[in-house]
Amino acid sequence: MSQTLKLAVIRGDGIGPEVVDEALKVLHAVADGELDVQETPFSLGADRFLATGDILTDADTAALAEHDAILLGAVGGDPRDPRLAGGIIERGLLLKLRFAFDHYVNLRPTKVHAAVGSPLSDPGVVDFVVVREGTEGPYVGNGGAIRVDTPHEIATEVSINTAHGVERVVRYAFDLAMRRPRRHLTLVHKTNVLVHAGSLWQRTVAAVAVEYPDVTVDYQHVDAVTIHMVREPSRFDVIVTDNLFGDIITDLAGAISGGIGLAASGNLNPDATFPSMFEPVHGSAPDIAGQQLADPTAAVLSVALLLDHVGRADLAAVVTRAVESDLADRGTTRRSTAEIGDAIAGAAVAARTTTA
């Protein structure tokens, strides 16, 4: 009798639907006979907002909450459309779900795959994970402005950091470091300028570290970490950091590895009070939408993170191996989104057979 997975699917905007279709293709290939995947589609994103004026209703949130996990392609319409200005979809949907479902861990692994290479001429062995805080920092929406559109305008943005919020993500990062061979943790912040938030992060890491004597710990300022990521990315194992710093350095991590087309992410609620949400790091890329030009690999690898999160590390490993074998086989001919999905799904079936 196979386990049931109630999966909410937000295909979203732009290239979102295309990459999600391939991710689901791979999911079904590995799930067959192992996992009973019950999908519920949710039409959310810029198109729905422009048609109905709704971004995410309370009913949407309640319905999403009934699922074991959420798979999201990408959201966001044409950036030049004034009706979508100021990140209204990103904040009203993506960030709203991260906050509503208390996704306090935003997990973003980075690997340089030998077959794909890197824009760095000598990257070394790159295999690290960024644990980005997902519910605090400058993302809380706690800013304002007075005298707008006058020469006396003042606009503020407030970063909020709590002992509760910092400690739980730091603990997650230490637990993760313990499960990895190198057992190394790097805290990234800007403690020499953001002294109050920085001090809270630093004291929390120091306090939790006492419980994890096997994990070595170091610290880097967010500016300096960009240098090391370019010059010696192999030094990193687990990085734990604030919401905004994590946003910035994970795009950089994508760039120095195989590119943002391979970067997967999980918005996790490790307590499982709410469903976790899995999405490629890339955006909706409306300029190439509907043309089968997008690489679905990041969406497929997000499915691997999803499987791992719902307790099927075995199936996650099949997906990862299938992606790796597809990357190794990539020639120079450009394949369509669906062709890449087919190839990975095929490799997944083959990998399952080999293992069985």
Place this chain on the structure above:
Amino acid sequence: MSQTLKLAVIRGDGIGPEVVDEALKVLHAVADGELDVQETPFSLGADRFLATGDILTDADTAALAEHDAILLGAVGGDPRDPRLAGGIIERGLLLKLRFAFDHYVNLRPTKVHAAVGSPLSDPGVVDFVVVREGTEGPYVGNGGAIRVDTPHEIATEVSINTAHGVERVVRYAFDLAMRRPRRHLTLVHKTNVLVHAGSLWQRTVAAVAVEYPDVTVDYQHVDAVTIHMVREPSRFDVIVTDNLFGDIITDLAGAISGGIGLAASGNLNPDATFPSMFEPVHGSAPDIAGQQLADPTAAVLSVALLLDHVGRADLAAVVTRAVESDLADRGTTRRSTAEIGDAIAGAAVAARTTTA
């Protein structure tokens, strides 16, 4: 009759004194007969603080204010020394001077020199300048914490952005873009999350752009800009950005170009109400201090920015050419800090003779 330059010199900590000595050597080589350099040394930094308890007194600030410009090596002692925790020297000296002297433009040029190369396998022609705001944003020191060291601790950091502060730095960036062949300006922010500050920056750039029809303008989120800096840095010309984003992306810019050992910066008060301050982007690197291992090139290039700022673009060009010829001549033998300084000073004398 030569012009007088009243120069305040803060050699500072770690490798600061070594690199400043070479920068002054080059300055004297180009100034000879052209500029009467009158130096005043200021002993400021971690050593002075540890000895006296003072970081920067009102008398220090008043005395510095009497100068035409400030040359600073690097400040900051051993990061493991608990007496120096929380960036006390960086904030009490470097940031205090930036704020006291209203250094609202932090100018940071980036070039990939053919002879030096880049960790990127294919950087292309890289020649851009980051105009980082220097007196606002999350650097204002407007944060706090309650219930410190309890499970209920809350720490905040406030980013403050004013129409006045944003407009003046944006204008500077447009003026700079007009003086460069490509006349392109990129605003970097995170307008989809930091909506109030982001909107102020975006509206200001749009409003000022009307006065500069010859400058093309685009916008990138701070996360996405890291991708472009790694994958296609040649696309950038002038970047204007907030204090914190500028801090992060200029270290990245240093990394993708010749390294932080070549990155110069000017903390400018363009109104000349107060002296501007010139410093290498690198820190004090206490671990290699006093060993003649540091590359003084960033300090020397900071002197070029200084000469340009005091109206001697001709002498600045001599310094830049001397550095370029030295970079082209660099073999594989490791030279001491002083040997590099001697070589650049020699090249500067030769360059002057050629030009004369």
